Each structure stands twice: as C-alpha cells, then as structure tokens.
Amino acid sequence: MSENQATHETIAQAFGRTTDPLAEYDGRFKQLDVDPFQLWLEEQVYTKDYAKGTVQALERPIDQWCEFMAERHDRHPAVPTTSHVMDFAHYYLEERDNSKNTVGVKLGTLSRVFRYFQSEPAFPHPTDFNPFDAAKGKIDLNGDDPKEPRPIPLEELRNVLQNEVKHVRDRALIVMQFKLGLRASETANIKLSEIHIANAELQDHYEELGTHPALEGRPNAVFIPHDRERNKSERPRVLPLDDELRRVLLQYLLCRPDNGEPWLFLSKSGGKKVGHTNINDVWKKYFRPEYGPNERYRGVSSHYGRHYFTTWFSIEREWPRDLIKYLRGDRQSGGKIRSTRDAIDSYIHAWYEDIEDRYREDIYKLRI
Structure with a gap:
C-alpha cells in the first residue's frame, strides 16, 4: 500500500x-x-x-x-x-x-x-x-503528446551506446531493454536467480545465479515472471541472452555490490533494488535533450527499447504475430495462464524452443 x-x-x-x-x-x-x-x-x-x-x-x-x-x-x-x-x-x-x-x-x-x-x-x-x-485528477493528461516515437537509425543508437553510456550498470540496463523489449518495471524486478550466464567466474561468485526452475536446460537466458508487482505482462517468458548482452551483464556483475540483495540491478547509492522511475531517469540522462520531445515525436524514455524491439521484429524481420506476443509477454489465445509451475513450464516449453535460435540470429547488433 x-x-x-x-x-x-x-x-x-x-x-x-x-x-x-x-x-x-x-x-x-x-x-x-x-x-x-x-x-x-x-x-x-x-x-x-x-x-x-x-x-x-x-x-x-x-x-x-x-x-x-x-x-x-x-x-x-x-x-x-x-x-x-x-x-x-x-x-x-x-x-x-x-x-x-x-x-x-x-x-x-x-x-x-x-x-x-x-x-x-x-x-x-x-x-x-x-x-x-x-x-x-491524479494523472497528468495535460498537454499534447507527439503522435509517434522518435525514429532513431540503428547506427545512431550504436553511437550513443558506444560513446555516451560509459557507466557499466547504466549500459547493462539500457542494452537489456533494447535487446529484450522489457519494461522498466520488468527490468527492475529481475532477480539473480532468474538470469543464467554460462561463465564459471560468475557462477562461483553468485551461487543463486540462474537457479530458477524455468531456466533448467536453458543456458544464457533470463526468466521474466508475469505476476510480479508492476510487471504488467499477461504471460511469463524465458528470453535468450545474445553475446552482446551477456558481455555487458558480465562487466556489470563483476563489479555489482555484493550485499546479499537478490535483485540483479542495484542503485548506485545504497545498493538497494533500482526502481522503474530510476531506470527512466537513466534513459533520459543519456538520450536527452538531443532525443527529447518535440512537436512531432515523443522523447526517448525507458519505454523506447520496447517500442524499438517490437518494431524491429514485426517490420524489419517480419516475425509472426504469435512469436512477437511471446517475446513481449502479451496474452496468447486461451486467456489467462494459471500461476502454477506446471502451467508456466508447459507454456514456456511450447514457445521458447521456437524462438531461441531465430532470435539469436535476428536480434540487432549494437557493436558494444
């Protein structure tokens, strides 16, 4: 409350x-x-x-x-x-x-x-x-929003990430949202147990890393629950981690505060769980004012990665709608999913194997 x-x-x-x-x-x-x-x-x-x-x-x-x-x-x-x-x-x-x-x-x-x-x-x-x-009365509905998200060429995004985003945690946050289409709240809610990276040094240091049952037999992947507070997705999902995302996460995890917190991303001050509003501030720090709002476009914020991700797979790579729904955690046919181990395992098993190899081949490279 x-x-x-x-x-x-x-x-x-x-x-x-x-x-x-x-x-x-x-x-x-x-x-x-x-x-x-x-x-x-x-x-x-x-x-x-x-x-x-x-x-x-x-x-x-x-x-x-x-x-x-x-x-x-x-x-x-x-x-x-x-x-x-x-x-x-x-x-x-x-x-x-x-x-x-x-x-x-x-x-x-x-x-x-x-x-x-x-x-x-x-x-x-x-x-x-x-x-x-x-x-x-409690929501800011004043002012006209630009109708479209700002289109940023991939080469420009690469330039920002390579030359502007130097802090290892901030880079890991932004790259993860770009690569996986995650909401800020979903990114903030990831636990160490819900992400697997095949690296002996990390596995030795973080005993809980990748121990969630949904990751069993699925190396180099992350589990995104659907029923955690503010996650908003209709369905849980396991998503692959490509080589670039694994690399920036490795760089971050090797210097992450070792304070017993279960969350993947921690605040710079205090080492507590980072909030979704903090993640939005990170995006604005690096993308504004250059990519701020104007008369035609809305400014880049933490939701931009999800928009870019969806547009890429639907338009640039022409993925089937059902596969994109899985990537985004959207509701598939059949209505709500029961939050039981068997129901979640069955759902993920039916979709992850369909997208894993194709995703790793089609995801854009940020050259970082």
Missing part, C-alpha cells in the same frame, strides 16, 4: 467511510445476466442521430475498459476503484503508446457512462464518488 493510500484509509476509518464504496456491489453485478454498459449505449447513444464514426468512438473505450478489467482484475467493470481506472490509463499511456489526449477522451466517455449509473434509480452507485473523475 502506498503512503497516500494509507492516508486515505486512515481518513476513511476516522469518519466511518470506505475507500472502496463499490466493492459491496461487485458480486451481485457479476451474477446479473445483463450488461449495464450495453444499456447505456442503447438508451444514450443508439437512440441519438449520431454518425457511425461517433458511435464507434463511444463503443471503443467501453470495449477496451471491459476487456482490461476482465483480463487484469477480478472486478466487474461497472464498480471499479480509482486504482483500477489509473491502471487502465497507465496501460494505454505506457504500453499502448496512446497520447494523453486519447486517454483523457477514453476516461471522459467512461465517466459519462458512470454518471448515467449514478442518475438511474435502479443502480446502486453513490452520487458522491466517480472513480473515472477521481483518476483523471
């Missing part, structure tokens, strides 16, 4: 209130054989003389919201918390590369639906709480 959330809880308890006033209605909404969002569309949209494009623009965020809640939260979409809405907004901002304006429009549409629930006597929604409006 965050410090602010704890403060909210304290205030609510003092006045006999709750920070989750809709929770009590979740079970009953799940039991209903009706769709309250469809009811809003039928009464507030389909009865109006709207153009087809307008109708679709109102339907789309509803479909996206309901799908998001079904896949990521065990909660009926008609009775969310503010945190659910904020997760939804951050997902479309950070993972789907939506602009702030686009996300603001989505939340505006969903707020209209919620106000309809509040105005109809059949619905139990209190009139003093709208989670969509509450979330909008």
Whole structure:
C-alpha cells in the first residue's frame, strides 16, 4: 500500500467511510445476466442521430475498459476503484503508446457512462464518488503528446551506446531493454536467480545465479515472471541472452555490490533494488535533450527499447504475430495462464524452443 493510500484509509476509518464504496456491489453485478454498459449505449447513444464514426468512438473505450478489467482484475467493470481506472490509463499511456489526449477522451466517455449509473434509480452507485473523475485528477493528461516515437537509425543508437553510456550498470540496463523489449518495471524486478550466464567466474561468485526452475536446460537466458508487482505482462517468458548482452551483464556483475540483495540491478547509492522511475531517469540522462520531445515525436524514455524491439521484429524481420506476443509477454489465445509451475513450464516449453535460435540470429547488433 502506498503512503497516500494509507492516508486515505486512515481518513476513511476516522469518519466511518470506505475507500472502496463499490466493492459491496461487485458480486451481485457479476451474477446479473445483463450488461449495464450495453444499456447505456442503447438508451444514450443508439437512440441519438449520431454518425457511425461517433458511435464507434463511444463503443471503443467501453470495449477496451471491459476487456482490461476482465483480463487484469477480478472486478466487474461497472464498480471499479480509482486504482483500477489509473491502471487502465497507465496501460494505454505506457504500453499502448496512446497520447494523453486519447486517454483523457477514453476516461471522459467512461465517466459519462458512470454518471448515467449514478442518475438511474435502479443502480446502486453513490452520487458522491466517480472513480473515472477521481483518476483523471491524479494523472497528468495535460498537454499534447507527439503522435509517434522518435525514429532513431540503428547506427545512431550504436553511437550513443558506444560513446555516451560509459557507466557499466547504466549500459547493462539500457542494452537489456533494447535487446529484450522489457519494461522498466520488468527490468527492475529481475532477480539473480532468474538470469543464467554460462561463465564459471560468475557462477562461483553468485551461487543463486540462474537457479530458477524455468531456466533448467536453458543456458544464457533470463526468466521474466508475469505476476510480479508492476510487471504488467499477461504471460511469463524465458528470453535468450545474445553475446552482446551477456558481455555487458558480465562487466556489470563483476563489479555489482555484493550485499546479499537478490535483485540483479542495484542503485548506485545504497545498493538497494533500482526502481522503474530510476531506470527512466537513466534513459533520459543519456538520450536527452538531443532525443527529447518535440512537436512531432515523443522523447526517448525507458519505454523506447520496447517500442524499438517490437518494431524491429514485426517490420524489419517480419516475425509472426504469435512469436512477437511471446517475446513481449502479451496474452496468447486461451486467456489467462494459471500461476502454477506446471502451467508456466508447459507454456514456456511450447514457445521458447521456437524462438531461441531465430532470435539469436535476428536480434540487432549494437557493436558494444
């Protein structure tokens, strides 16, 4: 629980209130054989003389919201918390590369639906709480985002990494995100046990290195869990480490603070687990202001490696969509995966062998 959330809880308890006033209605909404969002569309949209494009623009965020809640939260979409809405907004901002304006429009549409629930006597929604409006007040949606990530030629990226990023930890962080398409939070959450590098000196020094069961029989690879806090992926995955990434990781691990922390990447001061915001600061340190935001492009940040990685495999190498989904940790057909050892082993076994050799052959070389 965050410090602010704890403060909210304290205030609510003092006045006999709750920070989750809709929770009590979740079970009953799940039991209903009706769709309250469809009811809003039928009464507030389909009865109006709207153009087809307008109708679709109102339907789309509803479909996206309901799908998001079904896949990521065990909660009926008609009775969310503010945190659910904020997760939804951050997902479309950070993972789907939506602009702030686009996300603001989505939340505006969903707020209209919620106000309809509040105005109809059949619905139990209190009139003093709208989670969509509450979330909008806590997220920076001001200002127009550039529509596209900045295109940087591979040779320019090589130049930055070779000549600008000299610190061994910072270089390892950035190269890992470029090579594997990882989110900052996923990178911060890697444990020593979840990465294997075939090097006798490292293995002797770090006894736990590469001991995770998912890495058994898979040398020079990393395991990325899907259910660790802030990882956001739908599926776990094992990804190969190519020779360049192994080299920069070896350089880092040989001088990494030896303080008993289980995490791969540690902060420069204090030797604690590095945070996802710290990783974003690392990217900005080396790529800005030269590759900062302008009128056309968004500035390079820690999400840029994931974008570059996805674009490379989908456009430059024309990989099948299902293989790219595996690389990214996206949901495949079949819905959610059970977080059991057998389910995870079966899923990874079905995909890793398909991508390992092909990945090592196709991944871009950074010449470091």
